[in-house]
Structure formats: C-alpha cells, structure tokens
Amino acid sequence: MRARNKIRAISGGRQTLTIGQVAQLSGVGIETIRFYEREGLIPEPPRRESGYRDYPPEVVKRIQFIKKAQELGFSLKDAKELLSLRIKPNTTCAVVKTKASQKIASIDEKIQDLERMKSALAKLTTACDERGPISECPILDAVEAGIFQAQSKGEKR
Amino acid sequence: MRARNKIRAISGGRQTLTIGQVAQLSGVGIETIRFYEREGLIPEPPRRESGYRDYPPEVVKRIQFIKKAQELGFSLKDAKELLSLRIKPNTTCAVVKTKASQKIASIDEKIQDLERMKSALAKLTTACDERGPISECPILDAVEAGIFQAQSKGEKR
DNA sequence: TTACGGCCTGTACCCCACTACAGGGTCAAT
DNA sequence: ATTGACCCTGTAGTGGGGTACAGGCCGTAA
Structure with missing residues (x-):
C-alpha cells in the first residue's frame, strides 16, 4: 500500500x-x-x-x-x-508577429470588458452602502446604459 | 399607414x-x-x-x-x-455585497490571467524582433515556467 | 383576397468538450 | 501466482448552448 x-x-x-x-x-x-x-x-x-x-x-x-x-x-x-504560436526557423517573423498582435488585441478587449463589469459591480456595492433612493439594479442600469456598446459615444443614462 | x-x-x-x-x-x-x-x-x-x-x-x-x-x-x-444581483427591498445588503465581491474577485483573477497571457505574447514578438538565439516558443516557455500556477507563491519566474 | 414575410409552439437535431463504459492487457505487491 | 490498481483501444452517451424545421396563425402591401 x-x-x-x-x-x-x-x-x-x-x-x-x-x-x-x-x-x-x-x-x-x-x-x-x-x-x-x-x-x-x-x-x-x-x-x-x-x-x-x-x-x-x-x-x-x-x-x-x-x-x-x-x-x-x-x-x-x-x-x-x-x-x-512560435518562432520556427522557416516561419517568417512577420507572420508570427501579426498573429500575436491579433491575439493581444483580443485579450485587451476582454480585459476592457472585464473592467467594465467590475466597475458595474463596484457601483452595486457602493449603492448598497449608501442605502439611498437608488435604483434597485445598478448592473442592469449599466447594461442599459450600454456599458459594452455605447461606451465610446459619451452617452449617459 | x-x-x-x-x-x-x-x-x-x-x-x-x-x-x-x-x-x-x-x-x-x-x-x-x-x-x-x-x-x-x-x-x-x-x-x-x-x-x-x-x-x-x-x-x-x-x-x-x-x-x-x-x-x-x-x-x-x-x-x-x-x-x-440587485438590491431588492427585502434582500439584505450584506448578501448582495458578499455575492458582488465574490464576482469581483473572480473577475480580477481573469484579468490577471489575461495580463499574463498578454505578456507572454509580447515576449514572443520581442523575441521575434531581436532574432537572437532565443527559444523557439516563448509562450510555452512561459507556460513551462508556470505562469498561471506558481505566480502567487512568490516563486521564480 | 391573395401573397408573403414574420411570428407562434413543439420537437428534433447539431457542435463542442468532455465522460463513461466494455473488453482486455500491464505492473507491483502480496 | 494472484490480486487489484492502472493502462490500452474503441465506441457511446452527456450537458451546455444553441439551431433547424414542421405546421400553422398574423399582418399588410398589392
């Protein structure tokens, strides 16, 4: 044993x-x-x-x-x-770099989205603390403000 | 009409x-x-x-x-x-906050992991530029160095 | 009033990423 | 030599997340 x-x-x-x-x-x-x-x-x-x-x-x-x-x-x-994704003797550097930077871009996007989600959640806990006459669902507010879509347009709810 | x-x-x-x-x-x-x-x-x-x-x-x-x-x-x-996740009249604030902070923690973890991936990819393109006698697969190097596992324990990188 | 696209319910099917056998060989301790 | 855990190939089944009809009603422009 x-x-x-x-x-x-x-x-x-x-x-x-x-x-x-x-x-x-x-x-x-x-x-x-x-x-x-x-x-x-x-x-x-x-x-x-x-x-x-x-x-x-x-x-x-x-x-x-x-x-x-x-x-x-x-x-x-x-x-x-x-x-x-690797540097092989017969792979051109350009190809690798192109692919890598595409991956980096998609990773950056994910990070941005996660940050936005995070701040929506942070808002929720804050609202909770204040216990004021605040909307009952800050996440949805954020969603409704288009946190992922309209962000760059400077829109507000 | x-x-x-x-x-x-x-x-x-x-x-x-x-x-x-x-x-x-x-x-x-x-x-x-x-x-x-x-x-x-x-x-x-x-x-x-x-x-x-x-x-x-x-x-x-x-x-x-x-x-x-x-x-x-x-x-x-x-x-x-x-x-x-929302603040409803009969939901205690504590419950909401607990859940929200759990979600935030898991989001933070994802962000950390994405950052590590990103830096592994960045290393790849750098290696590509330098064209030196560098390992042929930086991502796997990073993986083999335990980029996701040993990080938080203060281990070598 | 007819044509034709949009919507309804319901059921069946699809892809992805596993997960679970069945039937049989391997290995190490007893 | 036997036992029991571990491994092999092969095939089948599962759960998540949709997607595709079939058969039929709604709505409106021609």
Missing part, C-alpha cells in the same frame, strides 16, 4: 509520467488527456514497451494553459492556435 | 419591439432569444392580442450583456446570477 508510488516518477528516478500522474498533476481526467491528444492539443507521447504513454513533465503545464485559456473564454481551437 | 415596418417601433410611435427586431438589434438569432426566455435569462415579455411577444427595448442590452459575459468565460448560469 505504497501511496508513494504516485509520485515516484516526480521525486526521483524516472523523469517521465504516466497518464494517470499527468491527470492528477494537471487536474483533469485521464480521458480528457487522451481527448486532447486526439484533437492535437498535446503531442502524442512516446510509448513504453507495454504500450503505456510515457509523458515528459512539461505536458502538465501545457494542459494547465489549455484549461486557463478555456476559463478565459477561448475555445480549444483558440488554445491550440495560441500554443502553436 | 405605418411604413418602414422594421424601424417603426424604434424611431417613433410604439415603444416596443418584436422578437425579430430584438434579434437584429442584439445580434443573435430569434431562436436564441426564445431559448434565453425558456432558461430564465430574460423575462417573459407581454404579448399582443395576436400572441406576438412585445419587447421593451431594454431587453437588447440585457442580451448583449449575456453575450459579453459568455465571451469572457462565464456560463449562462453565471450570467443569470450576475444579472440577478
């Missing part, structure tokens, strides 16, 4: 991981890892004689990146694109 | 919208609107004698908010919660 078994590969000896270890370390299910492999999100790992997948530890970070990207509203396809 | 059917309700006369008009203005399909209604994301609108849904214009902003929230990695359930 050696629970130590689980971390054997990490703490010493062998430098590779089984799929189960990868799953545990990255916080996803085994099936998800095989799914990502099928979808080309993570590379096919080498196999042992037994046919077992033999993972390098880096794959854990890659999977965590994928999960993060998803939480931030990117699809798996987006995540794949992000991960494949 | 009402001409210009499509914008009639918007430009003058009647202050309400048909489902088709709402769809067009908010950039989603008609079926999506009915779906949101079934799911309780937008209130059931009053009906005309004909049975047609008769929307107040505010619903457009509400739908746009829902769409934005989705793009930012919130589920429809999350969006519903965000929209229902």
Whole structure:
C-alpha cells in the first residue's frame, strides 16, 4: 500500500509520467488527456514497451494553459492556435508577429470588458452602502446604459 | 399607414419591439432569444392580442450583456446570477455585497490571467524582433515556467 | 383576397468538450 | 501466482448552448 508510488516518477528516478500522474498533476481526467491528444492539443507521447504513454513533465503545464485559456473564454481551437504560436526557423517573423498582435488585441478587449463589469459591480456595492433612493439594479442600469456598446459615444443614462 | 415596418417601433410611435427586431438589434438569432426566455435569462415579455411577444427595448442590452459575459468565460448560469444581483427591498445588503465581491474577485483573477497571457505574447514578438538565439516558443516557455500556477507563491519566474 | 414575410409552439437535431463504459492487457505487491 | 490498481483501444452517451424545421396563425402591401 505504497501511496508513494504516485509520485515516484516526480521525486526521483524516472523523469517521465504516466497518464494517470499527468491527470492528477494537471487536474483533469485521464480521458480528457487522451481527448486532447486526439484533437492535437498535446503531442502524442512516446510509448513504453507495454504500450503505456510515457509523458515528459512539461505536458502538465501545457494542459494547465489549455484549461486557463478555456476559463478565459477561448475555445480549444483558440488554445491550440495560441500554443502553436512560435518562432520556427522557416516561419517568417512577420507572420508570427501579426498573429500575436491579433491575439493581444483580443485579450485587451476582454480585459476592457472585464473592467467594465467590475466597475458595474463596484457601483452595486457602493449603492448598497449608501442605502439611498437608488435604483434597485445598478448592473442592469449599466447594461442599459450600454456599458459594452455605447461606451465610446459619451452617452449617459 | 405605418411604413418602414422594421424601424417603426424604434424611431417613433410604439415603444416596443418584436422578437425579430430584438434579434437584429442584439445580434443573435430569434431562436436564441426564445431559448434565453425558456432558461430564465430574460423575462417573459407581454404579448399582443395576436400572441406576438412585445419587447421593451431594454431587453437588447440585457442580451448583449449575456453575450459579453459568455465571451469572457462565464456560463449562462453565471450570467443569470450576475444579472440577478440587485438590491431588492427585502434582500439584505450584506448578501448582495458578499455575492458582488465574490464576482469581483473572480473577475480580477481573469484579468490577471489575461495580463499574463498578454505578456507572454509580447515576449514572443520581442523575441521575434531581436532574432537572437532565443527559444523557439516563448509562450510555452512561459507556460513551462508556470505562469498561471506558481505566480502567487512568490516563486521564480 | 391573395401573397408573403414574420411570428407562434413543439420537437428534433447539431457542435463542442468532455465522460463513461466494455473488453482486455500491464505492473507491483502480496 | 494472484490480486487489484492502472493502462490500452474503441465506441457511446452527456450537458451546455444553441439551431433547424414542421405546421400553422398574423399582418399588410398589392
């Protein structure tokens, strides 16, 4: 009953991981890892004689990146694109830069939107403090003022 | 005698919208609107004698908010919660504040993660400019350095 | 009054991202 | 040698979030 078994590969000896270890370390299910492999999100790992997948530890970070990207509203396809953005000898720099700056732009947009949401929520708590004769739903007020749409037009409610 | 059917309700006369008009203005399909209604994301609108849904214009902003929230990695359930955060006469202020600050915290986390992604991408373009003997995949480097995991623990970067 | 687009309900179907078996081989401790 | 956890391939099913009809009523310009 050696629970130590689980971390054997990490703490010493062998430098590779089984799929189960990868799953545990990255916080996803085994099936998800095989799914990502099928979808080309993570590379096919080498196999042992037994046919077992033999993972390098880096794959854990890659999977965590994928999960993060998803939480931030990117699809798996987006995540794949992000991960494949790299400088390869025969890729022109211009191409990489173009793609990267597109991604940066879309990230900036998300950040802006999140900031607007955040300030709407902040307004809500403030209104709560003041307990004055304030509208009963500041978020909707913000929404109705077009927080995401009319922002740059200088409109007000 | 009402001409210009499509914008009639918007430009003058009647202050309400048909489902088709709402769809067009908010950039989603008609079926999506009915779906949101079934799911309780937008209130059931009053009906005309004909049975047609008769929307107040505010619903457009509400739908746009829902769409934005989705793009930012919130589920429809999350969006519903965000929209229902309001100060009602019989809701205690404390409850609202607690929920709001939880939402704000999760938004802040998203912003942090996006900033980290962004800087990884920025590094990529810089590396590209310098054309030096730099790693071929800065994003993965960042990932491998645990940009999302080790950050808050004061670990190396 | 007819044509034709818009709206109604209801049901079925679709894509994405998993998740769960079934049936069978592997590995390490007992 | 056996046990039981772990891994394999393959296929099927699930839940979220829509999307697409079918069959039928409404509304209005010609």
